[in-house]
Amino acid sequence: MHVAEPPEPDLLRDPESYAQLLRHVREAVLSGAAAPRSPRSVVSESWERSLAAHVDPDAGEAPLICEADELTELRAEHPLAPVLPLLREMLVSIADDAEHMMIVTDANGLILWREGATGVLLRADRVALTEGTRWSEEAIGTNAMGTTLATGQPVQIYSAEHLVRRYHTWTCAAAPVRDPDTGALLGSIDVSGPLRTVHPAMLSLVTATAQLAEGRLRAQLAVRDEKVRRANMPHLASLRGRPGALLSAGGRVLAAEACTLPSTVEVRKGGGTVTLPDGRIATVDPLDEGYLLRIATSGSAPRRKLSLEYLTDGPGSTTVDGRDIPFTLRHAELLTLLALQPRGLSAEKLALQLYGESGNPVTVRAEIHRLRTQLGTGVLQTRPYRIAATVDADFLRTKAALRAGDAAAAVRSFQGPLLAESESPAILEERESISAQVRQLALNSRDADTLWAFWETSCGADDLAILDALCAVLSPSDPRLAAVRTHRARLG
Known part of the structure; x- marks a missing residue:
């Protein structure tokens, strides 16, 4: 875990002036006007995610998700409950002295615990910063808790860096806590307070506390592991x-x-x-x-076979060992990118290729988890993410034919643009490259059957160069010539 991009030194030299500057920056960015300076990248990326989730910057409020009785049950079952005494020891006394409060959320941003100075708690009540409310970015926009859960990194958010206006009088710092067993996010630890209480050490303190909490969980896990090991050794024997x-x-x-x-x-x-x-x-x-x-056996099982048919005007298909697999566009994009990179890709690189600079590795990891469940074992591996099965993909066959200069084979595999509905930057680039190369190879071939096959795809249907080439190479006795000429005349 590393400390994320900190606020600028101006925050500590003159907090009030810095807050005023941030308000001008926010208003300019939201209105599309020229801003006096750019927001920090962690903030601008969070604003983009929050606005995409339709959070209202001027009237948003954290939604109440759980009533008190339900919250009691959730607290008792939550994995962070055993380390709550440690968190109190590290943060609550400091929060009391500094007019802050400590907040602990689950992985979805639901506030489970909130403790600290009475005056700050009463002030927080007025803006729904209370137990049972959800503080994910999707629910309430940019804030330390939600943004640390979205990025997986510690973060400090000050004044108008909060997307929603009503939280501009607050400052907060948060860090994520991960499960030492699975690496999954368990939740976040946050310290929040009024603007005047901002302190340069707060982000470091929260980060160190999260690391101590993970260390305590790791020690507790080791004790449980040893008990399980001793109890079950007779089974291994x-x-x-x-x-x-x-x-x-x-x-x-x-x-x-x-x-x-x-x-x-x-x-x-x-x-x-x-x-x-x-x-x-x-x-x-x-x-x-x-x-x-x-x-069961020391021999190797046959590798599973993953078939991808994504060069089509229709929905395409994904099969594993001949079995059709229901898939989403995002899953098809992931499989395409991994098939194009057989050595594998990290979550960060996949996020960049799928979403561009606004990509979130946490979102990618969640999608990969769902995809692996859909495909079954032996198809996708992790660290890095890669395909372990034998891959048969129409776009890979087409690319091989293009490298070999085999126009007939390239057009035979090419039934339409690659994942036509995808807006992923990497898929868009690959789609345009394959389509352009297949088109040019078909034109260069001067072969009637090859040109006709390309014309029958959506990419070639209204392509004047393809139609003119067909008119030139088709025999006058070929019945296809009349259809081509009619369509060419219709296009003008």
Whole structure:
């Protein structure tokens, strides 16, 4: 975890003047006028996400999600509950002295706990900064809690850096807390207060506290792991030297026998058969806590086959081992980018290629998780994200034909533009490149069948150069010539 881009030194030298400058910047950016300076990148990117979620900059208010009785149950079950005493020790006494308050949210921005100076708590009540309200960017726009959850990094938000006007009299600093078992976001820790209480050390303090909380959770996890290991060692011993392992409830390898495994094995709730990254087949049996993994064979299982048909005017298709897989446009974009980069891509690079500079790796990780669930085991791997299956994709066949200069093969695979509805910058660039190259290769071929096949796609239907080339190469006795001439005349 690293400290995100901090506010500028002017904030600490003259907070009131700095707040006034930020208000001018915000008004200019929202109105489209020339701004006196650019907002910090972490802020401008958050504004873009918030506005895309239709947050009202002038009248937004954090929505109340949970009533008190429901909140009590959520608190008791939340993974951050065990470290709440540590958070109080680190932050609440300081918050009291500095007229701040400590806030703890879940991964969706729901405020679970809020403690601190009475005057600040009463002031917070008036702007819905209370337990049970949601402070994600989608719900209330740019704020330290929501933005740290969106970016996965610590962040400080001051005055008019908040998108919603009613929070311009507040300053806040927040840091994310991750599950040491899975790496998933558990929530955020935040310190908020009135503008006059801004302090240069607040972001560092919140970040250090989040790291201590993760360390405490990691220590508690190690204790649980050891208990599970001791309780389940007889199950591992029952394999009598055959390859296998004890796994935690999340799939982490706690102990292994006669085999080498990755640090974590993907398991479904209830166990079942899994394919390991190297192709071995294993059976996962549920225990009272965790799982027993038994490697069924030392040989490699056949690689799964992923087929992608995305060069089409229609919806396209995604299949795994011949089975149709329901897919979204975003999933098709992810598979396309990974197929084009067989060595794999990080979440950050995927976010950049999918969304441009406003891309969010957290969103990509969530989409990849859903996609892996759809495809099943043995298709996508992580660290980096890459396709483990054998890939048969029409756009890869077309690109190979283009490299070979084989016009007939290129047009045969090309049934339309690549993911025509995609607005992803990388997909758009690839779409235009493939379409232009196939068109030029077809024109250069001067082959009637090749030109006709390209003309039948949406990319060639009204292409005057293609029509003129067909008129030139089709035999007068060819019945297709009349159709081409008629269409050419219609276009003028």
